Amino acid sequence: MPRPAISAHGLRKSYGDRTVLDGVDLTVPEGTVFSLLGPNGAGKTTVVKILSTLISADPDSGPVHIGGHDLGTEAQAIRGAIGVTGQFSAVDGLITGTENMLLMADLHHLGKREGRAVAAELLERFDLADVADKPAATYSGGMKRRLDIAMTLVGSPRIIFLDEPTTGLDPRSRHTMWQIIRELVTGGVTVFLTTQYLEEADELADRIAVLHHGTIAAEGTAEELKRLVPGGHVRLRFTDPAAYRAAVTALGEGTRDDESLSLRLPSDGSQRELRSLLDWLDSAGVEADELTVHTPDLDDVFLALTDGTRVPHQSKETAR
Structure with a gap:
């Protein structure tokens, strides 16, 4: 050091x-x-x-x-x-x-x-x-x-x-x-x-x-501070209704949107969590058409720490 x-x-x-x-x-x-x-x-x-x-x-x-x-x-x-x-x-x-x-x-x-x-x-x-x-x-x-x-x-x-x-x-x-x-x-x-x-x-x-x-x-670090704030999630979007239903049934958690065929799962966006999710999708034979990682940014951290409240803020997205 x-x-x-x-x-x-x-x-x-x-x-x-x-x-x-x-x-x-x-x-x-x-x-x-x-x-x-x-x-x-x-x-x-x-x-x-x-x-x-x-x-x-x-x-x-x-x-x-x-x-x-x-x-x-x-x-x-x-x-x-x-x-x-x-x-x-x-x-x-x-x-x-x-x-x-x-x-x-x-x-x-x-x-x-x-x-x-x-x-x-x-x-x-x-x-x-x-x-x-x-x-x-x-x-x-x-x-x-x-x-x-x-x-x-x-x-x-x-x-x-x-x-x-x-x-x-x-x-x-x-x-x-x-x-x-x-x-x-x-x-x-x-x-x-x-x-x-x-x-x-x-x-x-x-x-x-x-x-x-x-x-x-x-x-x-910036990444460490971002992990202090809740709200990170992974969004899976499907075009095949059968694949969407299979994912919803197997995962059993998260927020579903039947109209857009998307599933939102809590996640800190870490490499380990993403690898685990991708491994599960592969082993289950389920293919998502889009996987998007949503993580809190420093705006969220700043507002949460200085206001004492969780202020909604548009999160950054990284499409995979």
């Missing part, structure tokens, strides 16, 4: 009588994408601000280590190991893309020659070289976000916090940003991602945690 890039135990934060974080535990292995989900006001940005040394946790919080450094005693070392891209762009629209990059190079105490080389390389990497000498105010939203992340990478951080990096971007720009994140992780960078887009977490994250009322309501 990779060693943790981030570990936090019993993370707490209160403002007066209002508790924002109430004992949050997180472990993020190196070279992975960890996504923190939660409704507005759940405390996602507070977590990022604490882990990136921007604000302090409450004194009764447990130990926190970032990049092997103790948050309580080695904050400066942590700042040298991380990069942060917040919800709101740090790009200065009055100066050019190159000038924004060189400003970051100065902040990281890079020499003039090294700073220009790093700036040029990153602007090329993020497909901004053609507009590098134009004021950043003229950039599209996606271009500004790419420049924002390029600025974050000037110091070659091994851990990057991305706080809702694709909010407000069009679908094409979002997919471009996803590709950038994948390339960062391929290069060994650890990404801590907060997002309101469940599809984004499903697409990118190795592990996902759902934050609600200041605590972690659930954590796991």
Whole structure:
């Protein structure tokens, strides 16, 4: 197992009588994408601000280590190991893309020659070289976000916090940003991602945690979280009424639809359950014309965990 890039135990934060974080535990292995989900006001940005040394946790919080450094005693070392891209762009629209990059190079105490080389390389990497000498105010939203992340990478951080990096971007720009994140992780960078887009977490994250009322309501891979929510099923559809009746009689469970000649069976969609069902159909000599797997998605998980109720949602389908 990779060693943790981030570990936090019993993370707490209160403002007066209002508790924002109430004992949050997180472990993020190196070279992975960890996504923190939660409704507005759940405390996602507070977590990022604490882990990136921007604000302090409450004194009764447990130990926190970032990049092997103790948050309580080695904050400066942590700042040298991380990069942060917040919800709101740090790009200065009055100066050019190159000038924004060189400003970051100065902040990281890079020499003039090294700073220009790093700036040029990153602007090329993020497909901004053609507009590098134009004021950043003229950039599209996606271009500004790419420049924002390029600025974050000037110091070659091994851990990057991305706080809702694709909010407000069009679908094409979002997919471009996803590709950038994948390339960062391929290069060994650890990404801590907060997002309101469940599809984004499903697409990118190795592990996902759902934050609600200041605590972690659930954590796991996307598939593990989806299995927490009931409603998964397999739908068998027949064109031969005799085959349909044979399946109904033999299986003896599920929900039948005599009009459409279909049978719905509870299932978690796992390979084992599907193999068992297919083996049974073969041994019984029953042939279904269509088998469709319906599984809950992250929308279902999010709503169930944060509302405390099972909210109906159209499930994804994978036809076999």
